[in-house]
Amino acid sequence: MNQSKDTTLHQRIVSDIEGRIVSGEWPPGHRIPFEVDLSKEYDCSRMTVNKALTQLAKAGLIERRKKSGSFVTQPQAQSAVLEIHDIRAEVQSLNLAYSFAVSRREQRKAKPDDIRRLDVAPGSSVVDLACIHQAGGRPFCLEERLISLSTVPEAADANFSETAPGAWLINQIPWSSAEHRIQAVSAGSDEAAALDIPRNTACLVVERRTWSNVGPVTHVRFTYPGDRHALVARFTPASQ
Incomplete structure (x- = not known):
């Protein structure tokens, strides 16, 4: 996979998940699909998914819990x-x-x-x-x-x-x-x-x-x- 496609997929994953959270489709406490499932859905590497989830966590939209997965945070x-x-x-x-x-x-x-x-x-x-x-x-x-x-x-x-x-x-x-x-x-x-x-x-x-x-x-x-x-x-x- 070339770098430009990887970057585009990363941005798309971030945008898709953010949209689902903001719209209320994924409410606070909702478990985000696991990295392996997202990588299959978007046909990309787990590294690309991990990078997207890390960006969402830094923005405060999701919380990443060790061994449990990622969850939508409670808006504050x-x-x-x-x-x-x-x-x-x-x-x-x-x-x-x-x-x-x-x-x-x-x-x-x-x-x-x-x-x-x-x-x-x-x-x-x-x-x-x-x-x-x-x-x-x-x-x-x-x-x-x-x-x-x-x-x-x-x-x-x-x-x-x-x-x-x-x-x-x-x-x-x-x-x-x-x-x-x-x-x-x-x-x-x-x-x-x-x-x-x-x-x-x-x-x-x-x-x-x-x-x-x-x-x-x-x-x-x-x-x-x-x-x-x-x-x-x-x-x-x-x-x-």
């Missing part, structure tokens, strides 16, 4: 620690279909825990929301959010059926400061049911409070299955 989204990230953008960066649904919406007077979380005065009114964000038809993230009606009275009439609460708020009112808190937790019964994962699964929780010049805007808690999300921080050396 990344978001910047100090940015107001958009879940839709996270999901779309994985080339997966995005959707969301509001599972709870309640308007009421702030409870003691709401006052602590949202930093509002006693007697304030809030909107309490829960949303399930999905990627490729699977639960991706549980969003639990409080919105201060003193600062954002328009939230009382918003039904959030077409626009997720976070995107709606960004378009509705500018924020001037934010506070992030990040922790690892084990999924309780409510989180496990919402995310369709076993109870006590390791999860990543990102909590955020934002304020505008008028007052507290929102407190939100995002819960991700631990293997589906990563946080990224960029920074420069402190001034000497």
